[in-house]
Amino acid sequence: MEIKPLLWRAVLLSMALLTALPILAVFGYVFVPAPEVWQHLRETVLSDYLLNTLWLVLGVGFGVLLLGLPAAWLNSMCQFPGQRFFEWALLLPLAMPAYIIAYTYTGMLDFSGPVQSLLRELTGWGYGDYYFPNVRSLGGAITMLSLVLFPYVYLLARAAFLEQSICVLEVSRTLGSNQWQSFFRVALPLARPAIITGLSLALMETLADFGTVQYFGVTTFTTGIFRTWFGLGDHAAASQLAALLMGFVFVLILLERWSRHKARYHHTSSKYSRLPRYPLRGSYAVAAVLVCALPLLLGFVIPVGQLLYWSVTTATNGLDADFIKLVWNSIMLASLAALFALLLALILGYGKRLSNDPLVNLTARIAAMGYAIPGTVIAIGVLIPFAWMDTQLNTISQQWRGSTIGLVLSGTLFTVLFAYNVRFLAVSLQTVEAGLGKIKPTLDNAGRSLGLSAFGVLHRLHLPLMKGTLLTAILLVFVDVLKELPATLILRPFNFNTLAVRAYELASDERLADAGLPSLMIVVAGIIPVILLSRSIGKSRAGEH
Template sequence: MNKRRLFINLRKRMNVWTIVSLTGAAVILLPILYVLSGLIRPANDNWETVKQFLLTDYVIGSLKLVLFTGFFATSIGVVLAWLVVGYTFPLRKWFRWALMLPLAVPPYIAAYTYATMTSYTGFIQATLRNQFDIQVTPGTIEVMSTRGAVFILTLFLFPYVFMIAKMFLERQSAVYIENARLLGHKRLSLFFNVVLPISRPAIIAGLMLVVFEVLSDYGVANYFGVQTLSTAIFQTWFSMYDVDSAMKLAAWLMVVIVGIFVLERYLRRNQQYNTSMKQNKPLAPKPLKGAAAFGATAFCMIIFLLSFVIPVVQLIVWATWTYEKMWSADLLELTLNSLSGAAIATFVILIFALLSARTVRTMSSWPAYLLTKLMTVGYAVPGAIIAIGVLAVCIQFDKWFSPIYASLGMGEGVLWLSTSLFMLLAGYVIRFMAAGYNAIETGYDKIPRTYSEAARTLGHGPASTFFKVELPLLKGSIVTGFILTFVEIVKELPITMLLRPFNFDTLAARTYQFAIDERIYEAALPSLLLIGISLISVLCILKIEKEKTR
């Protein structure tokens, strides 16, 4: 009886909105499932070699980056969030938004910038030798190592933790912290015994973002020579020309991702973090004076200089040396490719996100939860895995469609999908659907259901209600979702490197190619263009968030 009732309810809800949403979820899930199928496929000789001699090093390298970067990025992000929320000190209001600017700098750009600056002929060692007659022991301050990769990834990923923890502490922590202060908790006691425990959901959310970014990273690890599962996928694909072995590596990396998910859920299986709406008042910061105020300002300033000012200033200096050579029609074409590709993919993402978020709003709890997870699963999957899956699926579709290609006069054995821009855009859509979807879903959560119900009562159908009532109220969320998704796609490197057509290059791919070829100074101008696009997007997001809090 219950199954029959469930079937009847599903038939009632199976409309255009639902079909499009399920189609989007299937598109996202298909390449990922295809990659996982690599676990049960027969292994070739290359895979046996990789498994016997290399896999252990790849796994250990990935674990080192995840553990150390996760610890340091989370520590810095939480401490900075608590400082700017819990206390007042010089430049505190400025640091509240300035410490999010490092998100505009792709880590792979920071990697080659710092590597060049700290090398023997770089600015730092040259200045110490020539100006102060100080000889630096070889390898002392150079960053071309695992330690350097942790340093770079920490500096340019901590804003994820900082942003989420800051928002949580501003909106959810006031009652707990003020009561703790009344009970006599001082600074360190308050931080370790109250702030950290109540911020655990936000800290874990930020940490998970950092972990996913580290596992997805290819640019920093490859440039610094760190063996990770992500770099192994590229090496197997491009050096051995073995897509099957690359798919097996991607499948094992997926197993690691799933394991992290399961572990995180298990560790907080019995934890509840609920705060009543009456408690959601802003936290009143306490003033710091003397050495404490100086220390807070100095710590924030050091992090800001290292994670934004120093690399950007160095890139500007290098760009002035190569400006005339690099400013050409080719650079304009790269910029247009980056902007157009990101804009098209973002537009598709927002269309699917709008339709899916509205479908979730009208569904019962568990189907809605399932659809939400399916739509956002791509962001937790490293770009290299998605690229492998998309390529494999497109090649399979090309095989199925080959008779159609032949009938259209395109020739035998044509690989149309797997050599077209469609494949790159599909990779972007799958990887970054979560960014657009979460923004739209948040917007829907703020719209009372009574608005839609009133429109339906007045005779408006689902489409009319959506376009005349819900869509105007979602404008702010749509703009936020567009900016968030757009900037992520513009900076994306692994998917772009693996899936771009031969005649299609972007700022991210060209910048990294210059760096790999040791043409560091020539990479400066496209890097600045990439950072400039990202910076404008970040500033737009900060302005939108500031207007929401007024």
Template structure:
């Protein structure tokens, strides 16, 4: 075989040392992801004495019931809002359609715990919304106006659904745009109306995409701690946190976490099994997206209202309330002195987590590119942490990190007479590690997709000119992967910044981030003091949402 005809596979085979190093590094990344899960099983197996029977009788059944009802409610609500608005935007023409195409993504910028934080304050009997309504209706006493309570299970379902429906909207809109015009035109030719076409043709074809979106929304629901605690919903995730913190039982928390993890993975498997024979309709070479149907004046106003309501309730109202409250706080009390230190702490930890996640993701992606790894098992295992709630991940990391710290400290004391203390558990390193495991799926998936757009002929041309594999990666791959790296870095950074459960459980003592600050103020009921920190999180979260809106916007024509 000539040099010019060598493929990346043969290049990897010709450099066994580099391939072994990549396989070893990829294996280390996978072991890092699997470490907290293995530790969780080991910790749960230690037993919790008499606590587990008590938890099994009095805590787990109620928490399981609340979690199932919350997940079902959020899944149904997010599915209805996301699918309905996606259909309107994809196939209909009505006033404001172009605006709503990207505005419907805005609620993604607001974390679930901030949504709960805002609405608990805004709909309080003396809050701005009841006060405004009473002034418009001429009422004087708060008792004259009744508004539905948000501090209960239905309120939690509605608030989480308003934040998480964009996951379904994104997936469903892409599926509707992929459906060819010929399929829908044939249905109309046979006399099917718009509603019948949607229910019998478009919706079944889009079911796989909708299922993916709903699954993502359910994962975020299960991961939530702040919103459920603020709104009085005792979920399994909250039970893990309270068992570890209030009952000082790490094995008990691990047992609940393992139980919840088994249920979560069972649900994912059931979802995949349910759509095993379904696929999104393929687009032929001459297929084109369906022409948008012009709605009449009345129908157009209803469609506009259907899109305006979730955007208003999911983003405009909470963001506006945060901005107004933060402005009042600034006018009367100035900016809290601690807010800049908390912002710096947040940026530092999120930045370190982002760099580490990108490095680990790049190792896996490069190993797949040069065929040092075969099959898709390694990227799947490396992405496993995204399906693990933050509380479960934190409990799984506590034991191995504490064991490592104790071993290092005792060894140092034996050799030098000076113990090192808690190197990982007592520093931000544990939290950075949790961020990497939790969000590693983002750079792995993004870089895999980026490599898919780089032809292997570039690798062969570089090798034929004498470039070694590390040089190919450094001088060819990395410059071409810059957009994928930048997008992944932005998404990971914002996710790290918003992450609450793992941050609460693994942050060092007396170390506050913006997320923990918001949680602490909400727990104390001093919502106004947490408004500025919450607003900063929302403003930073807007950046990837705007980027996502630009990337997901279909090209016309």
């Protein structure tokens, strides 16, 4: 296809610049001095931010490995009751945003919740008579995040175990190592790069988390940025905190890149034999079921049960016109963002396919980075340039017409959509690229040689082949936007509410039961991508023919 090179490059360059804008804006503030606020931060909360973030990362890192690894091993190598069910069901906690699981456990475990009430009833203890761990703590945040993020480790570790040629394990047996020794000497080291990839994805989400730590009152970088921006009103200091947080994120991105790079050399073979799963019996089978059932129960079934209970009890007052407005807002916003992201992803995806322009790769790389950047950072990175542009526009308008025109960009839906695209373009881009990758260039050639025009190739070959891909890309971004909290909270127009924001506000107002219905809707929507994911896994099982 002929594309006018100049126009094409201009489109690409502006896409790259716009996606990078929030990051550039944040780093642009690094050298703006904000001595007083920093002095204040250093004296009061900075060490808390650092330590809490560090503990959170360490704790969640340990937690996701503990929950994800044994389940991954059991589900790739063993046979036990319910294994086929657990194989995909263990992905379900991914549908549960961390801030929502935090609400449910707070509701269940706080002083007036059912667990402690039952405990008091059974023992006759009163207030202060017993010790009960406080959910709304650093340890609680670690537990909540681990419960919903462990599927990343599970997913990647399981894929790595399945990908290993069974011959490698058998060779180890013929060389005198038993099953356990073979696991630790061969399978685990081989899966290490994949496990590190899963771990770094989980930790990126941990660093990005705002809703959970804010609700639990754990001061980390994300809550600190929020507080410094809105509470102290210091944009420079907030940006500098954001830049520091980005530094941690970059470390994780590098770690992830490095481990993916290493994984290439850890590929054992292109030939796979049928995986003979060891059948587990008796107490071993019970243990295996427990190892899989516990994370599933705690990370999905129990919190969903609590949300259902709340939704049923509040349904009569909850389902009013306001709520319908809320659902409509969310769906409208998420659909717009998803379509917008798909459009950009298609431009980039086809650009990559049709030209070797290094600019395309650069743009795609920058776009892909957005997914790792915490929503809070993106939000203020968007606010800074948009507020600046608004000021400029108003100055011009004042000079020309003698009156201001108000906020044109910031505080509008456009800002929110823009931020979503910075954050989620990577999701649709990855999907589109994967879909296009399956359409071999020779297919285009075959189409052209059979008399199709360039447009004909698009219409008669690509469109039918890409239909599923396009739908997947839209769905994934849709659900991600639906769950997104911090950027929406910061950037939404005045009085514009979404399900996530409303759930957050209700929970913050101690109206947990009322937060149940909007939360439940988010979780239900979140199950869609999990189903898509487990389907695509089912199709591409390397270990079995």
